[in-house]
Amino acid sequence: MAKTFNTSDPLSFPILIGDIGGTNARFSLLVDAYAEPREFPIVHTADFPTVDAAIQAGVMDKTSLQPRSAILAVAGPIRGDEIPLTNCDWVIKPKDMISALGLEDVVIINDFEAQALAIANMPDEFREPIAPRPDTMVASRVVLGPGTGLGVAGLVHAEERWIPVPGEGGHIDVGPRTDRDYQIFPHIKTIEGRVAAEQILCGRGMVNLYNAICAADGIEARPFEPKDVSHAGLDGSDPQAVETLSLFSTYLGRIAGDMAMVFMARGGVYLAGGISQKILPALKKPEFRAAFEDKAPHNALMQSIPTYVVTHPLAALAGLATYARTPLRFGLALDGRRWRD
Template identity: 60%
Template sequence: MTSTSERTDAFEFPILIADIGGTNARFAVIDNADAIPGEPQIVRTADFATIDDAIRTAVIERLSVRPRSAVIAVAGPVNGDEIALTNCPWIVKPRAMEETVGLKDVVVLNDFEAQALAVVALGDEHVEKIGGGEALPHAGRVVLGPGTGLGVAGLIRSSGKWIPVPGEGGHMDIGPRTPRDYQIWPHIEPLDGRVSGEQILCGRGLVSTYRAVAITDGREIVHTTPAAVTRAALDKSDSVAEEALSLFVTCLGRTAGDLALVFKAQGGVYLSGGIAQKIIPALKAGNFRAAFDDKAPHSEWMAEIPVYVITDPLGALAGLAAYARAPHTFGVETEGRRWHN
């Protein structure tokens, strides 16, 4: 028998699911409650003036389907009827979407809520473990991902439901600890007078860290993109790039460990996004785990918390799909974030 809450929460099919990042937008459509998402459509946000243009081109025209509902995850806080993305010029206007793309029911979530939902939607084949013990099945979890920015979310279980906890943890301060850190930090580019996690733990942050190491030692700045720095570090062709990536990994471990303490994340810490997937060899080198565990007086406890890299590049869509098919099984707060047009 279908409960009242299930009928109230349910979305009308077909349902559009969308993961909108600073650089790429990923779309898929779910035809019915038993269906897996259809073929994902991935577009660059820079190629479209608005999200509505992207939906028309990537979904309605390419797939010849007109969704009735949508669950959209965006990189930025969800406030009001016009939602600006943090690292993309798009503004999502859910109330206008019935007229622009035919959507009668729209929910907008933070992109890292989607990543948190993915944690319970993905199987073991979609993650790679970076040390620690076994996850406690119903314990708190944390997801963080260096990408265009640094996204953070928690995941807790209460009353039989998984509840994603969005936030802006990527903007927490991050500071030097070692003598070498104190040499490098003055050359890391601040934002409004401070260095936050996002000034180091994202693509441009890796380049900034590389530049800071080079300036500290009076070395030539050769690389200008995250991919070039990562390549040079992993193939050991540039010692400055190697140190920059090592410091990046150490800072990621420190930040991940701090968040694990906040959420008592004995269910695991999950690293998402393309950067984490590309630097798995560096994450396994040892300094990430050492920095993660170094949280006296709780170091022994921290050493038991498993860390995983989400290796599925479309993990967020899997999380959104799980929620869209059965919203009553998740504790997602939709007040002020759901629009019935």
């Protein structure tokens, strides 16, 4: 098992930084605390049998400056010395990684902890407001990211530090509220009989929702991929796809509002990931904010909380780099998540 460390024991430079999702893995190399990270081409997880092979081919073979440490954000819970990913066949084995890649130190955190680290100090140029609200409070925040799955994390501000709070919020239950919801929900694919948020609010979830809408309307669904649904919904060429984006925005607004209340996220709610960026025009329509604020008896509170879409192309890597440079700014628990040679 991993040893016990604390955030005052920094990683040794150069530091390999990685964001490993279900579909893609992104890597950069941070030479020192003042350098800009050196980025490497995106790696498709399906192209490599293991993360070690991907790092060797995608990073090690492309630089003469070899990393001494690594901090990786992965899509899945971190327990023990073997870490299976939620939406990918890779199993992260930090001890093997140290041996195979010649590293001294490996830290593994949840992918949405990295997104939470990123929103601690996200520049205005990389956050697009949805229904602009005053942003004056240094207070707790929430980040949600519909992508291969639905990631959720909190960012609590306490004792002048930012503390990321990972979880599996993408697997909470969602249910119907309106008459139209009740027509559609019986057709949504379930997981052992329940509709989890991730069954709707991710790439495959968008297709599930589109197919359910078509079934409710008594028509045959077109063989759409997620990008087809979003394109047809945005350009108006398919009525069911248009409604899919409208309801996707509504359901995302409901979940975002729920998370905002759980964390009392007066510092804002951030939507991360590629899907949020691609459907930004739909999210800027009234449905998202209306659902977000519809939390009686706390509508006034919800109206005061700002919401953003993160537009930074490598937000998770930026968050990890910020932590690697200034670990004392963050209360990142490393017990059971750090391995050393």
